[in-house]
Amino acid sequence: MDRLAISSGLMTATLSKNISELRQQIGTTSTEATTGRYQDLTLHMSGRIGKAMLGQKALTDLYTERDVLNLRASRLNLLQISLTNLQDSATGIAADMLNAIGTDHDIGIKTTARDAKTALDTIFSALNVRYGERFLFSGDATASQPFPDSSVLMNDVEQMASTATDTADFQTQLGAYFDSPTGGWLQNVYKGSTIASDPESVSADHSAIKSLISDLAVLAASGPDGTLSELTGYKDLVQTISLKLTSSETGITDLRADLGVFEERISTNLKNLATEETLLTEAFNQMTARDQYEAATELQSLQSMLEASYLITARLSKLSLTNYLG
Structure with missing residues (x-):
């Protein structure tokens, strides 16, 4: 029973970490779906970030x-x-x-x-x-x-x-x-x-x-x-x-x-x-724009995963309580 409790605790901790990461991803994706632009340009553009920043400064x-x-x-x-x-x-x-x-x-x-x-x-x-x-x-x-x-x-x-x-x-x-x-x-x-x-x-x-x-x-x-x-x-x-x-x-x-x-x-x-402005905005968007439909679809998927994680966590909590009482 002790091993089961430890295993359940580890799973709960892992799920909690995943939930935190999912919530962060949901926040980021929600912003991108609204603005139509990647929130973390450095991550998205990698070595091209300098060019994007120059375009942004020009604007x-x-x-x-x-x-x-x-x-x-x-x-x-x-x-x-x-x-x-x-x-x-x-x-x-x-x-x-x-x-x-x-x-x-x-x-x-x-x-x-x-x-x-x-x-x-x-x-x-x-x-x-x-x-x-x-x-x-x-x-x-x-x-x-x-x-x-x-x-x-x-x-x-x-x-x-x-x-x-x-x-x-x-x-x-x-x-x-x-x-x-x-x-x-x-x-x-x-x-x-x-x-x-x-x-x-x-x-x-x-x-x-x-x-x-x-x-x-x-x-x-x-x-x-x-x-x-x-x-x-x-x-x-x-x-x-x-x-x-x-x-x-x-x-x-x-x-x-x-x-x-x-x-x-x-x-x-x-x-x-x-x-x-029209030309600079078009060039900047081509480098930094996020497909809003794609972002919205990803957001729905992340929300479903978050709901599932909450459900599993709740079940593990009940199982742990039963083990403890038993």
Whole structure:
């Protein structure tokens, strides 16, 4: 009876080991049946594992490059949306002001000046757009919001109008305000960087944007009750600025076209990566793919063997207990 008990114990231990191995194989095969890829590539590929790992690295690098391209595309899209808002906000203001000033229609001039101020508010808001924590129109100073409230600019324009001797003097002051490094534009209004090292970024100090803002600010201050209207040559100034605003809008279109070149390049690169991904994935799959039908069939077989092992173990346990009681 002792020999029988020892033999039964050895068989139970052997079965327990087999059960553990079967459960491990079932886990591995179940994963392979689901993923369609061998779990242990080193065992499956033997001496070819280096080639497979190079293929996998190439795919990983491709995914990283695609993520970077998608990030750049998202930023460019936000820039384009903001610049579109700039154009839409200014549309029609130049024509309305030219019509009103040409007919000496004070109500029309006042209404258009108010529209120019509203457009200016919208533009400042659009230029404060950010992607994550990065302000897109601040040049290299991406952590700095580029603009405060537009009232800061309007107060400065009103101040220049009140100190100017005539419209020519006002224009001289306005030019220095926007173009000089010590002018009010850089000292009081724009808080970003004048430098945009990334060719796909745009500083709100860009000449096209600055020109549009300057023109709208002057028109916003051109109401018949404002200080600017008291200067000699007021009517000619408003006509000149209105015509200039039309050119400034064209400048924004040109800027958008420049950004569109980058967008097209990114789109082309993404298409090329998609083609490359297809080829690399196919090559990698040929080396590492597991037939899912074959894996599922093997899984069923392993599960049947495991059930049988459990059954034998249970019977041995009962036999051992009977021997012990006998």
